Amino acid sequence: MxxxxxxxxxxxxxxxxxxxxxxxxxxxxxxxxxxxxxxGEIIEQNGKRYYTNIGQSFTDDKYFNSRPSAVGYNAAGSGGSNKGPSNEEYLGVVQARIDTFLLHNPGVQKADIPVELVTASGSGLDPDISEKAALVQVKRIAKLRNLPEQKLQQLVKEHIEGPLLGLFGPTKINVLKLNLALENLR
Amino acid sequence: MNTELFGIIALFIATVALAVPFGKYIAKVYGGEKTLLDPVFGPLEKGFYRLSGIRPNVEMNWKQHLFALLTINMVWFFLGMFVLMNQGWLPLNPDGNPSQSPDLAFNTTISFVVNCNLQHYSGESGMSYLGQLFLMFLQFVSAGTGMAAAAVVIIALKERTTEKLGNFYDLMVKSCTRILLPVAFLVALILLANGTPMTFEGKDTIYSMQGDTIRVSTGPVAAFVPIKHVGTNGGGFFGANSAHPFENPNYATNMVEMFSQMIIPLAMIFALGYYVKRKRLSWMIFGVMTLGFLLLTIPTITTELHGNPKIAQMHVDMSSGAMEGKETRFGTTASAFWSIATTVISTGSINSMHDSFMPVSGLTQMLSMMTNAFYGGAGAGILNFYIFIILAVFISGLMVGRTPEFMGKKIEAREMKIAMIVALLHPLLILAATALGVAMPELTASTLNNPGFHGFSEMLYEYTSSAANNGSGFEGLGDNTLWWNISCGIVLVLSRFIPIIGPVAIAGILASKKHVPESAGTLKTDTGTFGIMVFAVIVIITALSFFPALTLGPIAEYFSMQ
Structure with missing residues (x-):
């Protein structure tokens, strides 16, 4: 014993x-x-330092916006909304996000808004958006920045990260890298 | 083919293909045969034993095994309580996170000792680096404990009559050093190469492009995350677990983490076959488990790809599926697949928020933990399945009028009683605890994050996860309260140790019985027919016990959304 x-x-x-x-x-x-x-992976531009993998809040109309975050992209307190799919209050929030998006992006049809742009990620720090989610914002940004839409579409295409080895998983775009490149466009 | 679907199919096939040879390796480790890693780990283990005064060659009977197992788990519990309640002033706490309250420390310690890793705190603000490292130690040894118990059962299955079933300490230490550690080490290298942090510095401060000041939590993540999966523990370094971009930076790491949580439970099935020289038995078990796994996985993926019907009514582009709580870099398919892998295998790590999954997926996630028999945790999977085999042998033996025998040993009243207690304990704990929680709304109602049926599901899920030693949650639940900490803690202890004691006792009793050679009258247990029988037993027990509770939660929610 x-x-x-x-x-x-x-x-x-x-x-x-x-x-x-x-x-x-x-x-x-x-x-x-x-x-x-x-x-961690770091990108530097204009003397500023960013984490490649940690998503940032991009809400300004002149940037490609990131996905909604339940924690406001707080990298010291990750998390999702944990809202259930039938929660009326939550569905109201999603509806409001759609309305806000339409307001900021005149000329965009509802059916062109990919659902990930109006739903929050799991970590609240999602660094990526889909190709569609980037393209649907081109019109707005082109107008604000006085750039031809074609040029922006080209920029988006250049930033698509394909599936792993071309075989596995989704395609995506790192919002931070895209916006850093956007700032460099003249 | 669709690359998202191709990703999970390729992953599953690769995992199974590697599990077979790895199972052979595990069988060699438990059988004391020579392996490649002997020169590395032999001296190390010898050092462990010398410093601890343990003689690894002294074999134990089943009672001595359980005594040793429970004693050392008790030591871990007391040490854990001390570390977590004092982490605030102990070293390695650059972020100045506070010590845990007694009830939270009680819940956290038990939860990591029993391989569950239910977390009622968030790593960023609720755990110091010292605390994280201690939890990481528990992730190794708690998995080692489960595997050692499973090894005792496997050793007892050999065709002979004996009381001696190996040495507990030897089996536990070897599980940690020779099985868990090498895999964890390789996974850590892959994570490091993909940008997972490994540092003891505190929070970093950066300024976002929009000019906000951001505090970024970091830490020794690359050491922690591998064993969290390899040991099927599941406790996250950060609050968002493997949805967090530091814990799981990209699709490649996501595949590696899915692989690393499935490999040991799968390999243990094949280890059993190699050890007792009954490979067909392994394939029978694998077949039953895979059938259950697929039946749970396929509807989950389909439902999630379909998306939320309530959001579809808002006429947006639904092509990416139900994306609330999911990450773009994993996509809907891999998230849905992970959610079932992590719940059938008692890992409980998440790469997307289960609370926001569709009702059908919530149902399949809970069913995965309620059946608790498909693949299962490191070691625990074999132990749980063993009980179902014993039940199926007995029932089918009676049906066809043959003496119930398994591996040449007669199964009699005493073993059946133990098996029944273990099988019924699981639904009893889940349903009784949920009923208590519902009966006391003053303690639970304000902790729910969602109203109605989904709120009930949050409670049911919490106890199901505790009883299955899973550790995932419908994380909207505000679970750091005295009620949740204590009640889940009690469920955790009972549902870990009784399902270990039961199978080890049965295996020990059977091993000491006289071996009856197989004859024409023996019921064959390594056939497809017997597999169907086991599957039926699992389905009947689960369906009958849990259907009423599921009706009030996910099933009601499903119909309310139509």
């Missing part, structure tokens, strides 16, 4: 040191070999 408890305590200490300590330090050491030393 006493022997069992003592062995259990000693084994706990030894394995704790190994799995929490040694294993962690090995991974930490290997992380130093990768770009940016395990501190």
């Amino acid at each position: 006493k022997q069992h408890i003592l062995s259990a305590i000693r084994l706990t200490i030894v394995t704790l040191i190994f799995f929490s300590g040694v294993y962690t330090l090995v991974i930490l050491g290997i992380a130093q070999l990768f770009p940016n030393h395990g501190k």
Whole structure:
């Protein structure tokens, strides 16, 4: 009995040191070999530093807008809305997002708004939008920035990230990269 | 073919293809045979045993196994309570996160000790890096515990009469070092290469393009996330779990994380066949489990691709499906697939928010945990399925008038009683706890995030997830209250240890019985017919127990949306 408890305590200490300590330090050491030393992927432009994977709130009409976020793109408190599909209050919010979008994008038909642009992501930090979600915003941005629509469509096409190895998963566009390129357009 | 669908099909086939040889490797580890990794881990394990005063060659009977298992789990529990209730002032806390309250620490510790990883806190604000590292330790050893218990059952299945079933500490340590660690290590490398952070610095501050100040939580994520999946634990480093772009940066990592949560449960099935030299038995089990898995997965994917009918009425473009709570980089198909993989396999990590799934998907997610028999957690899957095999052997034995035998051992009243207790405990805990929660609206009503039927589903899901040791949630539920912390904690303990004690006891009792050689009168257990029998037993027990409760939740919600 006493022997069992003592062995259990000693084994706990030894394995704790190994799995929490040694294993962690090995991974930490290997992380130093990768770009940016395990501190996440970073893009820099005009002296400013951004995380490639962490979505940002783009609500301004002159940018390609990102998806709605339940946590306001708070990268220190990720999360989704967790609203159920039949929740009336939630459905009201979605309807309001559609109305707002139409108001800011005159000339766009309801049927052209992809559903992901009016629904919040799971993490609240979704860095991506779909190709359709980018294209539907071209008209608005072109007008505001005095750029030909064609040029913007071209920009969107250039930023499409295809399926993994061309075979697996969806196509998407990183909103941050797209907007950074947009700022560089003359 | 559609690339999203192709992604999950390719992943599933690749996982099964790798699970077969990996199962053979696991069988070798438990059988003490030579493997490639011996020179690395042999000396390491020897060091562990010497420092702990353990003699790994002393074999134990089933009672000694359980005693050792429960004792060491108790030690982990007390240590965990201490760490979580004091993490505020302990080192490695750059963000200054507070110590947990006693009830939250109780829930969190139990939940990680029992391999559930239900989380009533968010990692960003509720856990220090020291706390995270301690939880990571529990993710290794709790998976090792389940696998060791399953190994005892597998060892007991060998055709002989014995009391000696290996050494618990040896089986547990080897599960951690030789099975979990190598896979976790490889996954960590892949995550690092894809931009998952691994740092001990605190929150970073950046300024967004629109000029907002953003605080970015980070941490030793690349060490934590692999074992969360390989050990089928599921507890996230961040609140959003594997939907978070740091935990799961892209479609490639998503495939790797799906693979890493499925590989051990699948490989354990094949390990069983290799160990007892009955490969057909493995394929029977695999067939039943896969049938159940597909029956749950296909309607979920179809429903999610179809999208929310209430939003469709607003006449927007629904082609990407039900995207509320889902990430663009995974898409609807992989999110729906993951939601069933993670619930059949007691992982409970999520890459999309289950609360926002359609009612039919909520139903299939809950059914995955209610059946709790398709693939299942690391080790726990075999233990749960073993109970259903015993039940099916007994029932079909009676139906065709043969003595109920499994692997040459007679199944008698004592084993049946244990099997029945274990099988009935699961629905009892879920339904009784949910009923209690509903009966006390003053404690629960204000914690719900959604009204009506969906609110009821949130409660039912929480207890189902606790009882299945799954750990996912309808996360809208405001679950950090005294009621939820304590009630889920109790459900967690009972639903972890009784389903371990039961199968290990049955296996131990059967192993000590006289071996009866197979004859013409023996009911064959490695055939398709017997597989159908097991499947029927699972469906009947689940359907009869849970149908009424599901009617009040997801089924009612489904019809209300038509």
